[in-house]
Amino acid sequence: GDSVTQMEGPVTLSEEAFLTINCTYTATGYPSLFWYVQYPGEGLQLLLKATKADDKGSNKGFEATYRKETTSFHLEKGSVQVSDSAVYFCALRRNTGFQKLVFGTGTRLLVSP
Amino acid sequence: GAGVSQSPSNKVTEKGKDVELRCDPISGHTALYWYRQRLGQGLEFLIYFQGNSAPDKSGLPSDRFSAERTGESVSTLTIQRTQQEDSAVYLCASSLAGDGSDTQYFGPGTRLTVL
Numbered sequence: 001g002d003s004v005t006q007m008e009g010p011v012t013l014s015e016e017a018f019l020t021i022n023c024t025y026t027a028t029g030y031p032s033l034f035w036y037v038q039y040p041g042e043g044l045q046l047l048l049k050a051t052k053a054d055d056k057g058s059n060k061g062f063e064a065t066y067r068k069e070t071t072s073f074h075l076e077k078g079s080v081q082v083s084d085s086a087v088y089f090c091a092l093r094r095n096t097g098f099q100k101l102v103f104g105t106g107t108r109l110l111v112s113p
Numbered sequence: 114g115a116g117v118s119q120s121p122s123n124k125v126t127e128k129g130k131d132v133e134l135r136c137d138p139i140s141g142h143t144a145l146y147w148y149r150q151r152l153g154q155g156l157e158f159l160i161y162f163q164g165n166s167a168p169d170k171s172g173l174p175s176d177r178f179s180a181e182r183t184g185e186s187v188s189t190l191t192i193q194r195t196q197q198e199d200s201a202v203y204l205c206a207s208s209l210a211g212d213g214s215d216t217q218y219f220g221p222g223t224r225l226t227v228l
Contacts, residue, residue: 004155036219043117044156044204044219089155100146100158100169101217 002027006090006104013080013111021075021107023064023090031092033057033066033073034101038087047075047088051095080111115139117220119205125226126195134190134223138207145188146208146217147172147180151201159203162188195227 007022025033035047035057048057053068062077073090090104118137126132138145147159158172162182173179177196182188192199202222208215 041221043221044206046216046218049216091156100161100172101148101156102158103148103155105153105155 002031002092002094002102004090004092004102004104006088006107009087009106009108011107011109013109015082015111015113016079017111019075019077019080019084019109021088021090021109023073023075023104025071025073025090025092027071027092027094027102029094029096030068031094031099033064034091034093035062035064035073035075036089036091036103038089038106040086044089080109082111082113085109085111117205117207117218119203119220119223121223122221123224123226125228127228128197129194131191131193132195132225134192134203134225136188136190136205136207136220138186138188138205139218140186142207142209142218143185144208144210144215144217145182146206147188147190148204148206149201150204150222151198156204159190192225195225197227200225200227 003026032051034049036044037047048059050057050066056065064075087106089106091101120135145162148156150156161169177193180190204222206217206219208217
């Protein structure tokens with residue numbers, strides 16, 4: 001079945017450091033790929049998405065590129081802030097009809113001043 | 114505008130009791146989803162509603178779990194005879210139409226603790 005694997009956390013960085021959170025997937029066909037973020041005490045929010053190969057999703061300085069050849073969708077940010085501290089979830093969804101979101105286990109990011 | 118809301122935010126119950134969790138989706142969203150997040154695990158899909166019908170219940174873990182939706186709005190997830198392994202955060206999401214291009218908007222979740 002479909003699955004998403006993302007790196008174990010927590011990821012601990014200093015402010016202004018470069019961030020990469022790895023995400024790889026297994027799916028039939030070509031799913032849409034998502035990054036969701038959960039800030040402390042808040043619900044999951046969509047951060048960015050990509051619906052086809054080579055698409056780049058971007059939002060709030062975060063980027064992720066849909067790589068079909070490596071079945072990956074790694075999340076990157078050039079300079080993290082303390083306010084980026086949150087749990088980040090990679091997810092996929094097939095594109096035909098209704099399909100549930102399939103999530104990774106989440107990666108906690110802690111950014112210190 | 115208002116987002117997805119869920120109640121209660123926290124629920125502590127004793128093993129064997131029944132619980133009801135409520136979800137109010139974004140107004141006008143026809144699709145509604147329930148997910149569960151157990152400690153240290155990713156989100157697991159439970160059930161999907163399109164309008165008031167549930168075309169996909171494949172994620173419900175046992176017959177102790179049921180859900181309904183009325184008026185194409187509020188949904189209730191019921192867990193009967195709760196067990197300790199039911200302890201989790203239960204998340205509800207809604208989307209405009211439920212097709213592959215939709216964005217799902219999540220509520221803050223209900224944290225269920227079964228003692």
